[in-house]
Amino acid sequence: MGKFDLTGKTALITGAGRGIGLQIALTLQEAGADIILTDADAIRATDAADQFLVKPQVHQLDVTDSQSVRDLAARIGFCPDILVNNAGVSRAAPTKHTTDEDWRVVLSVNLDGVFYCSRTFGSLMAERGSGAIVNISSMCGDVVTRQESVVTAYNASKAGVNMVTKTLACEWARSGVRVNAVAPGFVRSExxxxxxxxxxKAWSDQTPMRRFGQPHEIASAVQFLASDAASYITGTVLLVDGGYTCW
Incomplete structure (x- = not known):
């Protein structure tokens, strides 16, 4: 079981001020990791830090701004062992009602943010010769869900995250850096x-397990991929969807 232990490692999580990101940060700390908690909302991030047994580092981070990402790396002063690209947004609307701003915001946060953070911290990991990146994708990067709200931009962004994951995994495989993604199904969140x-209810009925997932169930998958228990896994998109994509 020691392979799942993250003691002595530092994990940076984006969008960790609430929801799945916060639960990931709490779970990784429970596994022994030191936490660097980041969020676009500085107040939300600071409030979230009160939930930890050992107070994490807290930084405001706009993942859509590549300079902001580089500035964060300079402030931290070292390269974390684990990067979890969790920050994400969704704006549901029929395609004809999806504005340019809606499209750009979703792609900027969900895809540009993954690329900017991976480029900065993943490159440092590759230079060091070790590291693990876990991107939070979605089953919507692979399938279109049956629903009343259309999320074209969201689906496109998550499909992009999957391909970024696989491409970086191949690029950095010989550098000791593993890059994987967790693709949640329907999860109780904001x-x-x-x-x-x-x-x-309709979404639950469409899922073989007949329920939504819980944030801790996503966090456990992230812990696995970030740990030495997954030492021979890279380029994988791990579905955690209650069986939805099996239909």
Whole structure:
């Protein structure tokens, strides 16, 4: 079981002020890692830090701004062992009602942010010769869900995350850096709680396990991929979807 232990490692998580990102940070700390908690909302990040047994480093980070990412790396002063690219947004609307701003915001946070953070911290990991990157994708990067709200931009961004994951895994495989993704299905979070209850029930009914996932179930998958237990795994997109994509 020691292969799952993260003691002595430092993990940087983006979008960790709430929801799945916060649960990932809490889980990795429980596994022994030192945490660098980042979020676009500085107040939210600071408030979230109060939930930890050992207070993490807290930094405001706009993942859509590549200079902000580089500045964070300079402030930290060292390269973390684990990077979890979790920050993400969704703006659901039929395609004809999806504005240029909606499209750009979703792609900027979900895809540009993964690239900018991976480019900065992953390159440092490659120079050092070790590291693990876990990107939070979605089953929507592989399938179109049956739902009443269309999320073209979100789906496109997550498909991009999957390919960035595989490409970087190949590029850095010989450098000791592993790059994987976790692709959640429907999970109870701020993002899904905004939908009407009848839509949530329909999604649950469409899932073989007949329920939504919980944030801790996503966090456990991240811990696995970040740990030495996954030492021969890179370029994988691990579905954690209650069987949804098996239909």
């Amino acid at each position: 993002m899904t709680d905004k939908y009407p209850e009848e839509v949530v």
